[in-house]
Amino acid sequence: MYTYILQIPKLFQWLIGVSLFLSIWLAVLLEYVKLDIVDRNKFTILLLPLYLIIAFGCYSVAVIGYRVATFNNCDEAADELKQQIKEARADLSTKGLKFKDS
Amino acid sequence: MAAKHKYSVLLPTYNERENLPIIVWLLVKYFSEGNIDYEIIIIDDGSPDGTLEVAKQLQKIYGEKRIVLRPREKKLGLGTAYIHGVKHATGDFVLIMDADMSHHPKFIPQFIEKQLEGDYDVVTGTRYAGDGGVHGWDFKRKLISRGANYIVQVLLRPGVSDSTGSFRLYRKEVLEKLVNSCRSKGYVFQIELIIQARHMGYSVGELPISFVDRVYGESKLGGHEIIEWMKGILYLFATT
Ligand SMILES: Nc1nc2c(ncn2[C@@H]2O[C@H](COP(=O)(O)OP(=O)(O)O)[C@@H](O)[C@H]2O)c(=O)[nH]1
Ligand SMILES: [Mg+2]
Numbered sequence: 573m574y575t576y577i578l579q580i581p582k583l584f585q586w587l588i589g590v591s592l593f594l595s596i597w598l599a600v601l602l603e604y605v606k607l608d609i610v611d612r613n614k615f616t617i618l619l620l621p622l623y624l625i626i627a628f629g630c631y632s633v634a635v636i637g638y639r640v641a642t643f644n645n646c647d648e649a650a651d652e653l654k655q656q657i658k659e660a661r662a663d664l665s666t667k668g669l670k671f672k673d674s
Numbered sequence: 675m676a677a678k679h680k681y682s683v684l685l686p687t688y689n690e691r692e693n694l695p696i697i698v699w700l701l702v703k704y705f706s707e708g709n710i711d712y713e714i715i716i717i718d719d720g721s722p723d724g725t726l727e728v729a730k731q732l733q734k735i736y737g738e739k740r741i742v743l744r745p746r747e748k749k750l751g752l753g754t755a756y757i758h759g760v761k762h763a764t765g766d767f768v769l770i771m772d773a774d775m776s777h778h779p780k781f782i783p784q785f786i787e788k789q790l791e792g793d794y795d796v797v798t799g800t801r802y803a804g805d806g807g808v809h810g811w812d813f814k815r816k817l818i819s820r821g822a823n824y825i826v827q828v829l830l831r832p833g834v835s836d837s838t839g840s841f842r843l844y845r846k847e848v849l850e851k852l853v854n855s856c857r858s859k860g861y862v863f864q865i866e867l868i869i870q871a872r873h874m875g876y877s878v879g880e881l882p883i884s885f886v887d888r889v890y891g892e893s894k895l896g897g898h899e900i901i902e903w904m905k906g907i908l909y910l911f912a913t914t
Contacts, residue, residue, distance in 0.1 A: 579873065581911070581912055581913055581914060582829060582830055582831070582910075582911050582912075582914065583911050583912045632824065632828075635824060636817070636820050636821055636824050639802070639820045639823075639824070640813070640816045640817050640820045643802075643807065643808065643811075643816050643819075643820065644805065644806065644807025644808070644884075645807060645808070645809060646807040646808060646809045646884035646885070646886065647809060649778065649807075649809055649884035649886055650809040650810065650886045653775060653778065653886050653889070654889075656696075656700060657696050657775075657889070660695065660696045660699040660700065661695075661696070663699065664695050664696075664699055664735070667735045668731075668734075668735065669695055669728070669731050669732070669735065670731070671692075671695070672691065672692070
């Protein structure tokens with residue numbers, strides 16, 4: 573089952589999800605289903621898609637910001653590489669390889 | 675380390691005359707130290723800087739058994755370079771990495787260990803998890819990288835933390851199947867490979883790696899690359 577869902581292109585997974593949400597949302601809004609919490613929060617429910625988009629946007633900015641801030645800097649790896657480049661060049665020169673800029 | 679496997683390294687090169695000798699030297703070093711059977715397949719696309727000449731010198735130094743040259747006439751792109759290279763690979767595992775030293779051969783023994791540990795079909799390097807990381811990236815480059823990665827995570831759910839990473843170990847027959855079923859180019863090619871791998875039910879392991887930006891030569895990340903990337907992502911979004 574899971575692998576079967578995996579085979580449906582992401583675009584259609586999104587379309588299914590979004591249209592499912594919108595139809596429930598519209599059904600509630602147009603009062604096809606009667607719920608008393610709906611009557612009291614009509615305005616909030618009307619703006620629900622907008623709220624969700626804003627919330628998702630904020631979440632995304634926060635996640636990306638956090639990941640940029642915590643991106644590891646591998647300074648030791650760069651130092652090690654620099655050292656090894658020297659070693660390699662020296663060793664390869666003794667083996668007869670000609671470098672352009674040396 | 676078990677001596678029964680042979681590892682073929684695919685090194686696509688385009689204008690890597692300065693980098694190629696060093697990367698090959700490092701590969702030989704780590705393979706020899708680990709007592710691992712290997713071959714290095716250099717796929718040069720007619721680099722005008724004479725990369726192929728250097729490759730030939732390296733072949734003289736290390737021998738035709740270790741250094742295999744499979745050049746092509748002109749620049750045909752990375753995706754087809756892998757297809758071309760894997761055809762000539764004699765190992766049962768294939769390592770793919772860039773020749774510009776941003777991928778360090780010291781991780782290869784770790785890739786191999788990881789693969790054996792989980793009996794994975796694919797092990798992919800990640801800059802975004804664990805001890806992984808980058809060197810030489812400014813704020814803007816980090817932001818683009820993290821932003822692009824986030825978009826991919828949300829839209830395509832590839833199931834790995836670094837889907838554009840191109841430092842990977844594949845079981846050879848798995849790579850053969852994957853490269854033939856992928857149509858994308860450039861960075862998107864790497865993403866499609868990993869998505870297809872999961873669709874086909876292959877197991878994928880991740881290994882944190884450090885990525886040191888190229889010392890010699892230039893990397894290209896311009897407006898054109900970004901447009902191509904977006905087109906590629908949307909294509910995968912609609913088809914995978
Ligand atoms: N054979 C071949 N190699 C290529 C081609 N384009 C890039 N490469 C090589 O692929 C690797 C990655 O390229 P690079 O320019 O570093 O890409 P970046 O790191 O994503 O900016 C390097 O080893 C390049 O020499 C190509 O068209 N043909
Ligand atoms: Mg590079």
